[in-house]
Amino acid sequence: MSDAQDHKKKMQQVQAEHRKKVSEKVDPGRGLVLINTGKGKGKSSAAFGVVVRALGWGQTVAVVQFIKGKWKSGERLFFEKHGLVTWHTMGEGFTWDTQDRERDIAAAKAAFGKARELMESGDYDLVVLDEINIALRYEYLSVDEVMDGLKARSDRTSVFLTGRDAPQELRDRADLVTEMTEEKHPFQAGIKAQRGVDF
């Protein structure tokens, strides 16, 4: 058998296995719970990539940002300019900038109140809770209240939670957990954060 025939046969097998695997999967008939966590870069940007994907299919999307309050970011500029996404930035900035725990807690609670409203409304295919894991890590929100919010959401709504240190209870509840692992980062080489790449 020639190399070309060999390749063809192998690919036919792979194709058949792939088709079989796909045919066995079912539609869950409900939105998914998705988590991007870990120390590596790409947690929020992958969620925003999924926002683009959803918008491409004509789906409706809302974003609540829990931490990067005052920061100007490319994603926020883009989605606000094009008016395609319901966008709420309710954190007041990184916690080391506010330096006021009570104010941070109030901001996180208000943000999650808004998030609950969006998740329960039935108006959205996708709600992104950006950096919510950080609010959990600092105990500005409790895991229980976030679990309650997920449970109370509309069946049609997928929820994407981002930020490092996702708590185990949330991971157990999720349909997808990706851990972003940092193998190499420009910061290590003394390169500063780049507009368009990092924010």
Next chain:
Amino acid sequence: MSDAQDHKKKMQQVQAEHRKKVSEKVDPGRGLVLINTGKGKGKSSAAFGVVVRALGWGQTVAVVQFIKGKWKSGERLFFEKHGLVTWHTMGEGFTWDTQDRERDIAAAKAAFGKARELMESGDYDLVVLDEINIALRYEYLSVDEVMDGLKARSDRTSVFLTGRDAPQELRDRADLVTEMTEEKHPFQAGIKAQRGVDF
């Protein structure tokens, strides 16, 4: 000292350390080489999130897709509709669908020829080479020719390479490498790929 004062003091320290760290970083004066690899979900979507970020700052972006030729994807529908990105899908589909190694190699070479043109033109802040690592893994492209292409690119252009199994030589060359690790995937639970989430 009260809890509030204690928190404030701690956050002031964190803020000072953060500012010091940031102030020591420099602008490289050139585009970066960025890699998302690993088996987990989020490699391409994180690159498309960075596309959004770049567009938000008014930067120019091109995308070359090496593998998902015939597939309709939300990201492609979105960016084509809004006409914001130079988009080339030059693969003819997954390799198990074409079943013709020579045709796959020709498609990969043509795609990389286009990619070189875009990277060298000086017209783009960001060029995404989506799933190029798969073309490398199947040896449709050589690592040397990709390294040459990166070397010949315009100084202003950052390049984002995605796909599992990024070769070591590319990792060594890159400014950023994130490994997406799959902790949990809906597929494992028998859930089929979801429009808006997976494609």
